[in-house]
Amino acid sequence: MKSSEAEVRYAGMHSQCGRVYEEARRVLVDGATHPTRAYPPFPIQVVSASGSHKQCKDGHDILDWVSMHGANLLGYSHPSIVQAVRDQVGRMTHGASAHELEVRMAQQVLKLFPSGEKVRFTGTGTEANMLALRLARLYTGRRRLLKFQGHFHGWSDAVEVGMGLPWEAASNGVHPALHADTIVCRIGDVAALEAALSKRDVACVLIEGGGAHMGQVPVEPEFVRTLRKLCTDTGTVLIFDEVVTGFRWSPGGWQRVIGVRPDMTTLAKIAMGGLPGGIVLGKADIMDGLSRQRVSGPSISHSGTFNGNPLSLAAGLAVLKIAETGEPQRQADEITDKVKRRMHAALQERGVSGAVYGESSIFHVYIGECAQDPTEYRIRPPATDQQILGSGMNNDALNALRRNLIYNGVDCWVRLGITNAAHTEADVDRMTEAFAKAVDTVIEDGLMTLRKG
Ligand SMILES: Cc1ncc(COP(=O)(O)O)c(C=O)c1O
Numbered sequence: 001m002k003s004s005e006a007e008v009r010y011a012g013m014h015s016q017c018g019r020v021y022e023e024a025r026r027v028l029v030d031g032a033t034h035p036t037r038a039y040p041p042f043p044i045q046v047v048s049a050s051g052s053h054k055q056c057k058d059g060h061d062i063l064d065w066v067s068m069h070g071a072n073l074l075g076y077s078h079p080s081i082v083q084a085v086r087d088q089v090g091r092m093t094h095g096a097s098a099h100e101l102e103v104r105m106a107q108q109v110l111k112l113f114p115s116g117e118k119v120r121f122t123g124t125g126t127e128a129n130m131l132a133l134r135l136a137r138l139y140t141g142r143r144r145l146l147k148f149q150g151h152f153h154g155w156s157d158a159v160e161v162g163m164g165l166p167w168e169a170a171s172n173g174v175h176p177a178l179h180a181d182t183i184v185c186r187i188g189d190v191a192a193l194e195a196a197l198s199k200r201d202v203a204c205v206l207i208e209g210g211g212a213h214m215g216q217v218p219v220e221p222e223f224v225r226t227l228r229k230l231c232t233d234t235g236t237v238l239i240f241d242e243v244v245t246g247f248r249w250s251p252g253g254w255q256r257v258i259g260v261r262p263d264m265t266t267l268a269k270i271a272m273g274g275l276p277g278g279i280v281l282g283k284a285d286i287m288d289g290l291s292r293q294r295v296s297g298p299s300i301s302h303s304g305t306f307n308g309n310p311l312s313l314a315a316g317l318a319v320l321k322i323a324e325t326g327e328p329q330r331q332a333d334e335i336t337d338k339v340k341r342r343m344h345a346a347l348q349e350r351g352v353s354g355a356v357y358g359e360s361s362i363f364h365v366y367i368g369e370c371a372q373d374p375t376e377y378r379i380r381p382p383a384t385d386q387q388i389l390g391s392g393m394n395n396d397a398l399n400a401l402r403r404n405l406i407y408n409g410v411d412c413w414v415r416l417g418i419t420n421a422a423h424t425e426a427d428v429d430r431m432t433e434a435f436a437k438a439v440d441t442v443i444e445d446g447l448m449t450l451r452k453g
Contacts, residue, residue, distance in 0.1 A: 003400055003445050006407040007041055016057040017045045036069075036413060039403055044411070049076035051422040054411070063430050065412035067420045070214065070244045070362075071269035073319060073328050075422025080318040081273045088314035094306075101313040108320045109271070109281060112252045115261040116281030120290055121308035125243035125268030126154025128278030129206065132264050133158060134300050135282070136204035136237040138289040144202045146183045146193075146236075150212035153241050153266075158182055159206065187211065188223050197234040204237035204264075209245030209254035214416050216364045221258040228260050237286060243268045243278070247323045248332075249360045257360075270323065273315025276306065328421035332361035335428060336419040339363065342432040346439055351450040354394075361419040365401070367394040367448060397447045404438035 001009075011018060021042035024031035032038040044056040052075055054062050064076070074081070092099075106119040122128045133145055145158060149167050153159040160171040162184030170179040183202065185192045196202060205227060211218040231238040240262040245254035247270040255261060264282030271279050281287070289300050306312075322328060340363040344356035347367075354367040402414040410431055442448050 001441055001444070003404060003407075003441055006404055006441055010407040011041050013060065014042070014044060014056065014058045018042050020045045020057060036066075039399075039406070044406065051075045051077075052420065052424065052427050060409065062406075063410045063427055063434070065410065065417040065419065065423075065431060067418035068274050069269070070248065070418050071272070071274045072418075072420045073247060073270045073323060073332070075420050078319075078422075080322060081315050084273070084314040084318035085275070085311055088311055091310075093311055094309060099308075099310055101310055101317065102308045105308075105313045105317055105320075108317060108324075109267070109279060112247070112320065112324060113255070113265055113267075113281055114252075115255060115263075116265060116287075117284040118287035119279060119281045120287065120302065121313075122268075122278035122280060122302075123304045123306045124154070124276060125241075125266065125278045126156050127304065128243070128266035128268055128280045129153045129159060129239075129241060130156045131280050131302055132239050132266050132282070133204060133206070134302070135280070135286055135289045136239065136264065138298065138300050139286045140203040140235065140237060142201050142203040144181045144183060146185060146196055146202050146205045148185055148187045148207060148212065150217060151187075151206070151208035151241070152213065153206055153208065154243075187217065187219055190223070190226055193227065193230060197230050197236055200234050200236075202234070202236050204239050205231055206239045206241060209240055209242040210249065210359065210362075213364075214244050214362050214418075215359055216416065218359065221260070224258055224260045228262075231263070237264060238262045239264045239266065239282075241266050244362075245360070246271055247320065248329065248362075250329060251324050251326050270319060271316050272312040273317075273319040275309075275312040275315045277309060277312035277316065329361065331421040332419045332423065335423045335425075336361045336363055336417075338425070339417070339419070339423075339428045339431055342428060343435050346432060346436040350439055350443060352439060352443070352448050353451055354448075358416070363417045363419075365398065365414045365417075367397045367401075394448060397442050400442045400445060400447050401435075401438050404441045405434055408434035408437050410434040 021031050030038045032043055037043055044062060046054045047057050048055045052064055054064050054076065056062055109119055110116050120131065122131055137143060147159060147162055149162050157174045157178040160174050161179040161182045163171060167184045183196050185196060228238060240255055242253040242265050246267040247253060250256045263286060264280060266278065266280055268278040288294065290302055291299050340356045340358060347354050347356065353369050356363055356365050358364045398414050405412050405414065
């Protein structure tokens with residue numbers, strides 16, 4: 001079956017989703033509120049979700065491999081989270097005052113992330129990074145920020161730079177003055193890092209845990225150890241963005257796995273049990289830049305109506321108590337290992353140039369020539385422009401694969417898939433079957449070149 005036929009079949013099966021989309025297009029730009037949620041002919045409209053599945057308005061069961069953009073560790077509608085939120089919603093959704101959940105949550109986070117001494121809650125992961133930057137600037141008295149090519153830290157002005165070629169350019173709409181002080185380095189380039197930091201005018205280095213795009217371009221731990229040393233030697237604040245890897249790579253995140261302690265860490269997603277919110281934690285002398293009771297020195301301004309919202313903290317605490325055991329991470333890693341091996345085999349059996357790889361509970365599909373031995377399943381694509389941008393990949397094929405997965409009842413971005421502890425062996429079977437079908441369709445469409453012989 002070709003994609004065009006699969007699309008017609010999908011449209012016929014999802015008439016109610018299609019009708020909602022017709023209305024959505026009139027009031028929402030592109031008919032959705034996130035770029036990943038709009039695709040042709042129209043997206044599914046989800047009405048409920050539990051475990052690893054969700055149900056669309058037409059009553060079809062969809063196997064989910066997006067896991068709330070990474071915020072879902074235990075599975076949708078996990079009973080502990082549902083109960084915690086239910087209990088809290090009747091008590092108070094916002095008290096406009098200090099509350100004890102803030103203390104309990106801060107204690108739990110610091111127990112799992114001993115690199116931090118004090119905590120501040122924010123509204124989102126984007127805000128957590130904004131706050132960390134501001135604190136680092138106050139602490140060091142320096143203006144500049146260093147980040148890495150392709151590393152995503154939310155959509156605020158200072159970090160929306162280095163996301164595409166030319167690497168020094170910011171995203172459209174960002175005022176040039178707001179990124180003039182942002183230096184963009186290539187991951188692994190120790191000489192460039194040394195040159196930039198040796199001037200001692202960089203306030204902080206921000207790095208995405210696991211590597212660009214949730215680990216699509218992995219970072220070698222050795223490089224992070226060098227980075228740690230250079231930051232210490234030059235008085236530069238090292239910030240780990242663990243918005244995705246926090247509580248996922250291990251109960252103590254990426255930093256526990258690679259054994260490197262940053263000065264500050266930003267968290268969100270799993271931390272708030274899939275509800276909105278973010279966290280900054282770090283050394284007390286840096287975090288104290290927030291204090292209004294400081295005896296000496298200036299402090300920064302930070303407010304936010306929903307900082308430490310009781311509903312989010314109730315959900316977060318429920319998750320973190322379970323995440324602390326390491327069991328959900330172990331289960332999700334195990335299923336990821338199985339699914340990536342089987343998806344990788346589906347590509348190899350058909351002679352498609354590409355690989356399925358990744359670490360922890362996130363896998364990445366790469367379609368294109370791969371220099372590495374794909375049987376390793378842990379390929380480490382070189383940090384070339386093409387790899388970081390994904391332009392070395394066959395993007396038409398990846399987009400078509402994503403669409404054909406949804407036509408086969410599976411929602412997965414394909415460039416990456418995120419597993420949670422509710423995924424089962426049966427889900428692995430269903431995913432592999434749907435992926436193989438999607439690959440066959442995309443080959444039939446003529447979008448993927450096959451290896452000769
Ligand atoms: C590594 C990383 N940092 C920050 C963010 C931004 O978090 P939020 O969407 O909560 O603003 C994201 C979101 O996907 C992320 O992946």
